[in-house]
Amino acid sequence: MGSIMKILEYLSPSLADPQNKYFRGDFASNPLTGDEAYEAFLGWIAARGMELYPAQDEAVLELANGNNVILATPTGSGKSTVAVAAHFIGLAAGQRSYYTAPIKALVSEKFFDLCEIFGAENVGMVTGDSSINANAPIICCTAEILANIVLREGEGADLTQVIMDEFHFYSDPQRGWAWQAPLLDLPQAQFLLMSATLGDTLRFEREMTELTGRESVLVTSETRPIPLNYAYSREPLVETVNELVSTHQAPVYIVHFSQVQAIDTAASLMSLPIASKDDKERINELTAGFRFSAGFGKTLQKYIKNGIGIHHAGMLPKYRRLVEQLAQAGLLKVICGTDTLGVGINVPIRTVLITALSKFDGQRTRRLKSREFHQIAGRAGRAGFDTAGYVVVQAPEHEIENDKLEAKARAKFDGDEKKMAQSLRGKKKKPPQGFVAWSEKTFEQLVEAEPEPLTSSFQLTHSMMLNMLQREADPFKTVMLFLTANHEPPVKQRALKRKAIGIYRELLNGGVVERLPEPDEFGRTVRLTVSLQENFALNQPLSPFALASLSLLDKESPDYALDAVSIIEATLERPRQVLIGQEKKAKSEALAEMKAEGMDYNERMAELDKITYAQPLADLLEQAFETYSAGAPFMKEFELEPKSVVRDMYERAMGFGDFIKYYGLERSEGILLRYLSDAYKALRQTVPLSALTDELTDIIEWLGEVIRQTDSSLVDEWERLANGEDAMPVQDSLEELVAESAPKVTSNSRAFKVMVRNALFRRVELFADEREKILGELDGERSGWDADRWADAMDDFFDDHEDIYTDADARSPKLFELDDDVSEHPGVWKVRQVLADSDNDHDWAITAEIDLVASDEEGSPVVRILEVKAA
Structure with missing residues (x-):
């Protein structure tokens, strides 16, 4: 029922034939008129048992008449339906349409929605990290993707309909340029700008008309289809949630402004009876085949089984999508997250519970702006399910605790104000340091306030x-x-x-x-x-500096490839949580060494203050940056950030999961994955061909495969749709929840060989550090090489040699042998890693085989140790 075929049935039987070229969106030789497209769309709406709201109908009619539309209606008033109409009007006219949004999660959600409506072959997605069916007549992309097309092609770009969702991002200080660029140089476009919080739009109406020659129309409505009820809670958070769930005001989205707080709240709710017995059984059934990785995956699994979801940008995309799907199926009564869902993601919510009216915006802690408050609050109320939505704001924690103290004192002293004051003196809890005050009055003001005017944030990079x-x-x-x-x-x-x-x-x-x-x-x-x-x-502000700095390196040096990685990493934004984890680990290891050496406490503390995360090439790069910025003064507004994340992962021969576990980053998997994606993109796009070497190319290929194997859920789900498989509702389709397997890891032979080399060298490093317990965990079950067997091998090796090296020479390809001829042993590679001993004899080696089939199943090399001994 959701297919474009249902639209075409209202036109002629021949067009509804799936074998007909028109079914695939090729209307170029037989376009529909605006009136025909409008009537066809109304027929599709009727077939779904729906009826357009007046504002929706007005907007669709204006689009069909060829006008630009600014749709400024409340959240929940069906702006997405108008966007679908814009896509169909474009498709029916043989034109190409682009949908843009501020975050990848919203882009991917709309992508799958449009695949279900128009067919997977007619819809593509481009986000910067990945590209799917990029030549389709309907494209979903982040705003920056469309803006870059505008910069490169302008009026020559092959597109007409431009749907810009959450257009209030026009004012975003970092990203607003991307929302403005299409309005400056796309004269061929027909625009649909959408947001619930736009404010005055006269400038946009005037300038769009001047640019495109089309009339520009504002369609607005003050009436929410689902009205909102507002409340201010002075009860502890857990009690508030319990009351909302028990009084049937769930699903509840609990909004936090930090990822850690979201997870802490989820933990505090585990004692409540959130999910019913039937819901728990259904959740277990649906997620039985879902691969929850070690670390945060197991934590999320525990919460989900109790009907509690977690949703924030620090999670892997596959976990966020799982939470969204289970929520859409009505199985999660509570979702603890950040304000991500304030950006239009389609998760059905009856009640929005906001834990604070202030947030840290990256520079300072401030009160929420009116636009921010209304974007978040507007998520409450489910069209077709609820007659009203609920918005609850928690009072500050110290005020709630002080209210309890006052209530006890009042009861004890029977309202005697003097005695009450004396008993409370010194007992009241003070607000935490740095607290920006808000109150019930602040809440009331935000409810009544109009959105702030949109201001330009154009920039040049x-x-x-x-x-x-x-x-x-x-x-x-x-x-x-x-x-x-x-x-x-x-x-x-x-x-x-x-x-x-x-x-x-x-x-x-x-x-x-x-x-x-x-x-x-x-x-x-x-x-x-x-x-x-x-x-x-040059996608980072300091990318030109990175390009110039590569010439400082010696391409013949054994460290060249990793030093090139370090230069690129120094120009990327700091993944704060990852660097904190690295610094904690470095200090912990240093402290253990200092204690073992008997160092005095004060000396230990002084030395610990000097320790931070690794910063390769810091001195060289800082000196070079001083020289470089003298000729480009505006560069000084940016800060060089030497760090080692990709390099550290590679040097430690770790995979994604190993790295997460080693540094305790279970709550920051998504942040690490996003950083690795940024690094991969920068390495591919900033390092010129002349600076590439075989080893650097190997590292880039390895990094790309690590990312793909960690999470390729979006690509896999699209391929399922493109193959003609039904897009069934989540509650009826286990496959839709499990669509997360990456391409076969062995299919990228170059990257897989690097992974194999790393897997063997990881064992060399552990062997050198005499970490037989960890080696036993790696190889005991699969190979029979438990901790004792590894320890025996170490004893024998160190009887022959004083030490083992793990430097760049030690991991040289010269000391690694790989036989990938599977004719003798189908599905198996033979590998041999020679140990770099201090005597330079190279007489010891680790010999193993790689199970290719099992490697594809696990997404990483499956190693079976055969022997560790002298030749």
């Missing part, structure tokens, strides 16, 4: 300049267009022009662009250097 330089037109005219047409005040525009000149000179001096002796056929007088890879990009 190296990556944006590179995209504009790729356009088949005079790049200086293109750059000037964006510098003069943006919505910034004149003072800021002048500053942007100065910055553009500095970036251009820097790219020219760095050899990234070159002047042409005469204009080419497109009128260009400069172009990108031809030796750069096709996907070359």
